[in-house]
Amino acid sequence: MNLIECKKLTKKFDNKIILDNVNLKISQGKIIGLLGKNGTGKTTLIKLINDLLTPTTGEILIKGKKPGILSKEIVSYLPERTYLDKNMKVINIIKYFKKFYKNFDEQKALNLIKKLNLDVNQKLNKMSKGMQEKIQLILVMSRNAELYILDEPLGGVDPATRDYILDTILSNVNKTATVLISTHLISDVEKILDEVIFIDEGKIKLISPTDELREKERASIDEIFRRLFKC
Numbered sequence: 001m002n003l004i005e006c007k008k009l010t011k012k013f014d015n016k017i018i019l020d021n022v023n024l025k026i027s028q029g030k031i032i033g034l035l036g037k038n039g040t041g042k043t044t045l046i047k048l049i050n051d052l053l054t055p056t057t058g059e060i061l062i063k064g065k066k067p068g069i070l071s072k073e074i075v076s077y078l079p080e081r082t083y084l085d086k087n088m089k090v091i092n093i094i095k096y097f098k099k100f101y102k103n104f105d106e107q108k109a110l111n112l113i114k115k116l117n118l119d120v121n122q123k124l125n126k127m128s129k130g131m132q133e134k135i136q137l138i139l140v141m142s143r144n145a146e147l148y149i150l151d152e153p154l155g156g157v158d159p160a161t162r163d164y165i166l167d168t169i170l171s172n173v174n175k176t177a178t179v180l181i182s183t184h185l186i187s188d189v190e191k192i193l194d195e196v197i198f199i200d201e202g203k204i205k206l207i208s209p210t211d212e213l214r215e216k217e218r219a220s221i222d223e224i225f226r227r228l229f230k231c
Contacts, residue, residue: 001064003028003147003178004049008058011044011202018044020202021058028146029175031192033210034182035225036199042182043080045199046151049180050077062147073103076145080152082136086125090118090135097139109142112168130161137165141172148179154188162188190221200229 004026011019019041026032036042047053048060051067062071084093090113098106113120116134124132137153150169154162162185170192173179183189190196196213198206205228206213210221217224 002026002061003063004180005061005064006045006058007061009045009048009055009060010057011041011048011053012056018202019048022202022204024197024204024207026178026180028178030194031169031173031179031181032195032197033186033189033193033221034180034197034199035184035186035221037184037229040200041202042199043151044202046077046149046180046182049149050075074146076140076143076148078136078140078148078150078153080155082132084124084136084139086132087123089121089123091120093124093135093139094120097142101143103144105142105144108172109138112138112142112172130157133157133161134164134168137168141168144174146177148173148177149182150179151182152184153181154183154185159188166192186225187220187222193221196221198225198228205229 002025004024006022006024009019009022010017022045034042034045044053048055049062049067051071060067063074065071094106094109097104110120113135116131118131124135127135140148140150153165166189169179181189190210193210195207195209197204213221213224
């Protein structure tokens with residue numbers, strides 16, 4: 001069974017087509033890049049997977065079922081914009097996650113935060129943007145999920161924080177879980193990807209294992225994307 005399956009998935013806003021007849025299958029145990037320029041449908045697809053939007057037509061299935069309460073138990077989602085209360089202390093946010101998510105590993109989160117030499121009694125709003133991004137990622141990756149969805153996790157942070165984010169993803173995912181990373185910063189993320197999905201103007205343009213695509217085109221994923229979409 002596929003972890004995610006989209007069948008003729010279409011989403012419109014005010015008669016504007018954002019996703020256009022998308023057919024897509026995502027299996028388990030891979031790190032997959034959902035790659036495209038800004039405004040091409042990446043976040044809309046992610047919100048549909050997370051049951052934050054409903055399809056106009058077609059359907060999306062997670063382990064054979066429509067998105068809902070059961071799918072939320074297996075999907076750990078990092079949105080593009082934070083939903084955390086920045087007036088809360090880190091330790092209180094951790095306690096909240098432990099209470100809210102049955103699969104949240106509190107000790108794992110504490111261990112990862114300890115490596116940052118961070119005081120868990122510090123409020124989120126007293127931290128730098130980069131540190132806030134790290135905390136949010138730690139919370140998401142500390143759930144024992146089957147699917148991790150990260151929407152633009154590298155946007156707006158410095159190169160050192162980007163490296164930390166990628167290393168944290170690689171070292172905290174079990175082999176049977178899948179990570180779906182939405183980004184337009186392809187050169188930064190391509191080194192960890194097993195597979196890529198190119199999306200443009202609401203349509204899936206290409207799906208391929210990264211190594212096969214590099215070998216076939218004799219170029220990096222970033223270069224291939226630029227060729228296809230003339231960036």
